[in-house]
Amino acid sequence: MSQNRTNRRVLIIDDEASIRDGCSQILSRRGYAVEAVGDALEGFSRARTDRYDLILLDLKMPGMKGLDMLGQLKSNHRIAARIIIVTGYGTIPLSVEAIKKGADDFLTKPFTSKELVRTVAKALEERDRTRPGREITDLIGTSDYMGELEETIRRIAQTDSTVLVTGESGTGKELVARTIHDMSTRSACPFVPVDCSSLVETLMESALFGHVRGAFSGATESRTGRFQMADGGTLFLDEISNISLKVQATLLRVIQEQEVPRVGSAQTERIDVRLIAATNRDIRKEVEAGRFREDLFYRISVVPIDIKPLRKHKTDIMPIARYYLDMFGKKYKSRVRDFSDEAVKSLIAYAWPGNVRELKNTMERLCVLCDNETVAPADILYYGQHGATKAPIVDIHSGTITLVDVERHHIEKALRYFDFQINKTARFLGIDRKTLRTKIKTYGIVKGER
Numbered sequence: 001m002s003q004n005r006t007n008r009r010v011l012i013i014d015d016e017a018s019i020r021d022g023c024s025q026i027l028s029r030r031g032y033a034v035e036a037v038g039d040a041l042e043g044f045s046r047a048r049t050d051r052y053d054l055i056l057l058d059l060k061m062p063g064m065k066g067l068d069m070l071g072q073l074k075s076n077h078r079i080a081a082r083i084i085i086v087t088g089y090g091t092i093p094l095s096v097e098a099i100k101k102g103a104d105d106f107l108t109k110p111f112t113s114k115e116l117v118r119t120v121a122k123a124l125e126e127r128d129r130t131r132p133g134r135e136i137t138d139l140i141g142t143s144d145y146m147g148e149l150e151e152t153i154r155r156i157a158q159t160d161s162t163v164l165v166t167g168e169s170g171t172g173k174e175l176v177a178r179t180i181h182d183m184s185t186r187s188a189c190p191f192v193p194v195d196c197s198s199l200v201e202t203l204m205e206s207a208l209f210g211h212v213r214g215a216f217s218g219a220t221e222s223r224t225g226r227f228q229m230a231d232g233g234t235l236f237l238d239e240i241s242n243i244s245l246k247v248q249a250t251l252l253r254v255i256q257e258q259e260v261p262r263v264g265s266a267q268t269e270r271i272d273v274r275l276i277a278a279t280n281r282d283i284r285k286e287v288e289a290g291r292f293r294e295d296l297f298y299r300i301s302v303v304p305i306d307i308k309p310l311r312k313h314k315t316d317i318m319p320i321a322r323y324y325l326d327m328f329g330k331k332y333k334s335r336v337r338d339f340s341d342e343a344v345k346s347l348i349a350y351a352w353p354g355n356v357r358e359l360k361n362t363m364e365r366l367c368v369l370c371d372n373e374t375v376a377p378a379d380i381l382y383y384g385q386h387g388a389t390k391a392p393i394v395d396i397h398s399g400t401i402t403l404v405d406v407e408r409h410h411i412e413k414a415l416r417y418f419d420f421q422i423n424k425t426a427r428f429l430g431i432d433r434k435t436l437r438t439k440i441k442t443y444g445i446v447k448g449e450r
Contacts (some may be wrong), residue, residue: 008033008190011036013037013040013058014056019109020299021036029229030190040061047081055084071101074102082105122188139165142319153179156305170358173280187230208227234275237276240278247291252296311352327363332367340374343374
C-alpha cells in the first residue's frame, strides 16, 4: 500500500542560466520535482519520454527552435504534459502562434515568482480536470476494508476539512494523505510532507514557519517554512505528537488564523493550506498525559481516519506482495516470478508487525537474494521476528533446513550482492552495523567464501 510517489514533475528547457536557476528554486521550494536543461536538443530528448507533468519551454534557443520542438512534442510524440512557453516582449506574436500549436499558456520575461507559480498551478489544475476518471491507483488490495477506505478518501478529498490519520507504523498513512491531496481541488499545488519526529526541537518553529535573517545564531539568510511552501496545497504533518507544547500553541494559532509568523518577525503571512496530520500513538492518551494540547487535538481531528494494521485485513497480503514482487523483480531483473503454495501460507500466517512497509521490504529482499523462479518458504526471511509474530519459515517436520541456516544464507547473499560493504548491507537487511558484524563473526562468514 505504500508506493512512493514523486511530486509533480516539471522540466525547464531554457538556455538562460538565470531563468533556469530562478524557476528551479521557486518551483522546488513549492514542492515540485524539477529538472532543468540549457541545451534544446537534450531538453527535447527528455521531454519526448513523456514522464513530466509540465514543461517550461523557451522559444528562442540555439540548436532547435521552441516552436519546432512544441510541434513535434504535441503532434508526433503526443505527450500528455502541459507546456508553458517562456518568451520575451519581442516575441509575443510567436507566443500566440505557439498557443495555436498546442501550448497551454505563456510567460513573458521578466515575470515574478507569483506569476510563475500561478501559471504553473493553473496549467496543472486544467490538466487534472481534463484527465479522464481520476482513480485511486496506489491503494492495493481487494478486501471490503480497502473498498471502504477508498470510498472514505473520495468523500474527504472533496472537502477542505483538517484530517487526522492514525495507525501503526508502516500502514501507509502518508500514502493516504497524498491520495487525499491528489484527488482534491488542490492537486495542482504542492503536497509538502514533514516528519515531525526528525525535526530538532530548537529549530522546529523555523522549519514549520520560516525565519528572517538574524532571527537566531546561524540564521544568515531568511528561510521559507513548510507552511509557506504548501501555500495553496496540502501540508502533511507526520508524527504530529512529537511536536513540543510550545510549538503546538503556535500551530493552533496558525490553524485558527491561517496566518504564519516567521521566527524573528513581528509580521504574519497569510496562507491557504489544507492540513493533514498523522500519528502512530494514541493521541487521546497523549492529551490525558498532558503532552498534547486538547484544543489542538480537536482542531486537527475534524475528520479522523484510522488505518488498520495488515494483520487485520489478511486477504490483502497476497495482492500487495505480488504487486511489490513484480515491481522489484523488474527493478533488479530478478528470476523470481511467483510464490509456492507453502510460501503463500507462510506469508499469510505471519503477523507483519511492520505492516505494509515490512511486506514491501521483504519482497525487495526476495528479488535481490532469491535464485528461484518460485519462492519457497525457505527463501523468505522475516526480520524483527519475536514470539507471537513468528511464522513458519520451513516445514519443521522435514528436518532439511534450520532458521539459522536460512539467516546465514541470506546474510551471505546480501554481503556478496553489496560486495561486503557493511553499511549498505546492514541498511538493506534492516539491522544496524554492530548486529551485522556480530552475525558475520557468529556464522564465520568470510569474504572469499562461496
